Amino acid sequence: MLVPVRSVFQLLVEDIVVEVVRKPVRQVRLSVRAPHGQLRVTVPLRTTEATIREVVLRKQAWIRHHQTAMLQRPPVPELRYETGExxxxxxxxxxxxxxxxxxxxxxxxxxxxxxxxxxxxxxxxxxxxxxxxxxxxxxxxxxxxxxxxxxxxxxxxxxxxxxxxxxxxxxxxxxxxxxxxxxxxxxxxxxxxxxxxxxxxxxxxxxxxxxxxxxxxxxxxxxxxxxxxxxxxxxxxxxxxxx
Structure with a gap:
């Protein structure tokens, strides 16, 4: 059976929305993305949904800390590349x-x-x-x-x-x-x-x-x-x- 090279889907783990990216990597990687603190979990292709949920729950304190810190940052002004910026x-x-x-x-x-x-x-x-x-x-x-x-x-x-x-x-x-x-x-x-x-x-x-x-x-x-x-x-x- 052919395994997709990459797939992207969402999970809800408690109240945490998780963007899951399956791709040819060797280990699970979590990142909290700007500007709104979206959680992305990149996992090896054959990682099960149960394993992903377990990782997110185990890292829940770390995730919430980084999401809170990101949301507290002052907003970055949108650049229009005009004189005076x-x-x-x-x-x-x-x-x-x-x-x-x-x-x-x-x-x-x-x-x-x-x-x-x-x-x-x-x-x-x-x-x-x-x-x-x-x-x-x-x-x-x-x-x-x-x-x-x-x-x-x-x-x-x-x-x-x-x-x-x-x-x-x-x-x-x-x-x-x-x-x-x-x-x-x-x-x-x-x-x-x-x-x-x-x-x-x-x-x-x-x-x-x-x-x-x-x-x-x-x-x-x-x-x-x-x-x-x-x-x-x-x-x-x-x-x-x-x-």
Missing amino acids: THYYQGQAWRLCVLEQVGRPHVRLAPAEATLYLVVPVGATSAQRAQVLARWRRTQLQAQVPGLLAKWEPVVGAQAADWGIKQMRTRWGTCSIRARRIWLSLELSQWPLSCLEYVLVHELTHLHERLHSKRFWALVGQAMPNWQTPHLHLKHGSLAALA
Whole structure:
């Protein structure tokens, strides 16, 4: 019998609505998703409904804690990519100035003015402006990461075989232990450099220890003694408070 490569369905466990994703993974993973605290449980393909319910009930306190914390966060203003908006880069607030002109779209920072210039073709839509800024953010991260890996891999004592950047809504980074590949969230470009360094150290440490065990956090602390500050910024902080 053929097994579907991926399936998505919902369960109600007590009063918790669960989005279940069955896909070719090796272990169960829970995530509380922004902005409304939706619970997603990703499970191996042959995981039974009874097992999923058991996991959710066992993790109920953790789930409710994270859902409550997420709902208490101040709402993030919707960006329209118009002049006058506040955008963040490396933990600093920048006033956006959109310039419509002929030529190659690009982004330019003017530190003396605390202004981020977004140069786009005449008539560019909000989505097109967002794409230009996202490409610029990706390019900045791609330029930064090799040097940071060269700095932190010897400290952690682990080396990534590959790394990449992608849009992630619920995680700052992931690590494929088998492939020794690290993925970083594009959103990290908005946060202070210390946050990017912390996520790199965190994911490199997973090459030593798969789980978030006592040993894992001890290894993180050994490599980066001040890890808790950026960890808490990313977990509970806001860019507006840091800028």
